Amino acid sequence: MKKFSMFACLSATLLLMGACGSGGSDQTAEGTDTVVATGTDPGDTLTVVGEQPSDSPTGFRAGQRAVAVINAASGSSVTGQAVFTQTGDNKVQMVLNIDGAPQGEHAVHLHQKGDCSAADASSAGPHWNPTKQPHGNREGDGAHHMGDLPNFAVGADGRGRVEVEIEGWTVGGNDTTTSVVDHAIIIHAKADDYKTQPSGDAGGRIGCGVITLQAVQGAQ
Structure with a gap:
């Protein structure tokens, strides 16, 4: 009788373990992302549904992009x-790629x-300057606005390009x-002298674009 009782207990334990194991892989913890796999081969797609963690404590993602479409201002x-x-x-x-600008250096x-x-x-307001610094040359050693950038050249064809990190x-x-998002990028009529306060005597605003965040690929 004692042998039979031990066998019955052991059988019940094994059945319980099997039931737990068979359902666990189909469940996801509450509050976590849902993972949907379309296949098991290395080349198959894995899609994560829900808000995914950012790459930095400050909340941005590597590879994240924002775009500003620049339109004419001041009759340019x-x-x-x-x-x-x-x-x-x-x-x-x-x-930055520009077309239709006067030949020469521009801020x-x-x-x-x-x-x-x-x-x-003029609706874009003053330079972006959250740290309350004087205007200056970002490529120099002195203080500068967060929105200060190097001058760029426009050729006889009216085209100019800037590529900076x-x-x-x-x-x-x-x-x-x-964050650059929701600020404006302004093209000026003249070059920045990096000295005159508060904006480098760069002349009128001949181009303006609003910097808009683009959707992160794969995020839903």
């Missing part, structure tokens, strides 16, 4: 586009307000003092 013929890509922790690459700055509604782009910027994220 300037058009163009600026693309901002997060390349690392507090590091952003900006690629480009990020301005406080993402608003290009005024004909002269800026330390201290982010694309989106939790820190509004570093």
